Amino acid sequence: MPENPDWYELRPSGLRQGDIFRAMVGYILLPNVTISQPPDDTVKDLLEHWRGDWIVLTPSCDAETGRLRSNILLAKILPATPEVLKVAGADFKRRLEVMRQGKLNGRRLLPAAPHADPLFPLSVVECRLQGFAPRERLSEYDPGLRLRLKSPMREQFGNFVGQGFSDVGLEKQLEMDPFAGIGYAEILEASSDS
Numbered sequence: 001m002p003e004n005p006d007w008y009e010l011r012p013s014g015l016r017q018g019d020i021f022r023a024m025v026g027y028i029l030l031p032n033v034t035i036s037q038p039p040d041d042t043v044k045d046l047l048e049h050w051r052g053d054w055i056v057l058t059p060s061c062d063a064e065t066g067r068l069r070s071n072i073l074l075a076k077i078l079p080a081t082p083e084v085l086k087v088a089g090a091d092f093k094r095r096l097e098v099m100r101q102g103k104l105n106g107r108r109l110l111p112a113a114p115h116a117d118p119l120f121p122l123s124v125v126e127c128r129l130q131g132f133a134p135r136e137r138l139s140e141y142d143p144g145l146r147l148r149l150k151s152p153m154r155e156q157f158g159n160f161v162g163q164g165f166s167d168v169g170l171e172k173q174l175e176m177d178p179f180a181g182i183g184y185a186e187i188l189e190a191s192s193d194s
Contacts, residue, residue, distance in 0.1 A: 006150065007110070007111055007113070007149060007150060007153050008020075008113045008115075008116065008120070008147045008148065008149065008150060009147065009148040009149075009150050010115065010116065010146075010147060011143040011144060011146060012143070012146055012147070012148035013143065014064050014139075015056065015060075015063045015064050015072070015135065015138055015139055016056065016060040016063060016064055016148060016154065017056050017057065017058060017059050017060045017063060017154065017157065017158050017161065018055065018056060018060075018148060018149035018153070018154040018157045018158065019055065019056045019063075019138075019146060019147070019148050019149075020053060020054070020055050020056075020077065020110075020120070020146065020147040020148070020149075021053065021054045021055075021056075021074075021133075021138065021141055021145065021146055022053050022116075022118070022120070022145040022146065022147070023051060023052070023053070023145055024051065024052070024053070024054055024133070024141060024145070025049050025050070025051050025133075026049065026050055026052075026054045026074050026076070026131035026132065026133055027047050027048070027049050027131050027132055027133065028047065028048045028049070028050070028129075028130070028131045028132075029046060029047060029048075030045075030046055030047065030048055032045075032046065033046050050076065050131065052076060052077065052078075053076075053077035053078075053120075053123065054074040054075065054076060054077060054131065054133070055074065055075050055077055055125055055157075056072055056073075056074060056138075057073040057074060057075050057127070057130070057161050058072045058073045059158065060154075060158075063135070070134060070135065071132040071133065071134055071135065072132060072133055072134075072135050072138055073130060073131075073132055074130065074131045074132060074133060075125050075126060075127045075129060075130055075131075076125075076126045076129035076130075076131065077110070077123050077124070077125055077126070078123065078124050078126055079121045079122070079123055079124075080096060080099075080109060080121070080122040080123055080124045084124065085124070091184075094184040094185070094188075095184070096109065096122075097184075097188065098184050098187060098188070099124065101188070102160065103187055105164065106126070106127045106128045106164060107124050107125065107126060107127065108124070108125040108127070108157065108160050109122070109123075109124060109125075110122070110123045110124070110125060113147060116147055117144075120147060125157075127161070127164050
């Protein structure tokens with residue numbers, strides 16, 4: 001299992017982008033939330049919650065200083081398994097490599113942290129599964145269930161988050177016609193040529 005203890009700080013204090021909260025409940029607004037008027041439903045009917053691992057997407061300058069009055073944006077972390085990634089065998093290894101190289105939009109691979117208790121497995125940040133939690137509750141969360149990406153991995157993760165939010169593409173009808181169908185092998189080969 002790929003692992004790298006040098007990526008993580010155990011039991012961090014404060015709150016920064018790249019902080020990982022283990023076995024925490026994160027909240028997601030359901031699609032039935034109205035924004036034109038206050039909801040008639042109870043808050044419980046407007047939220048979905050998931051217990052699991054989450055990573056902070058909010059920039060450190062906003063998260064740690066308290067410039068934000070309320071919620072911190074999070075992304076769900078999932079174990080990097082064939083079941084989660086829906087591929088097996090050699091395809092699984094290729095998918096991991098594509099993610100390791102940062103070529104799969106919205107997903108980021110994190111190595112295992114063998115020194116964490118409980119063990120943090122090889123994992124995938126799934127930026128398309130965004131949630132939130134109150135800033136004050138995150139600051140109070142059990143430090144024994146927290147990890148922090150160390151520098152420069154934290155800054156690299158911040159670049160990944162920023163690129164994901166700023167990734168603007170052309171409308172389909174304005175795109176150039178494709179030259180050829182490509183897969184993982186072609187992406188990896190083209191990447192190694194540059």
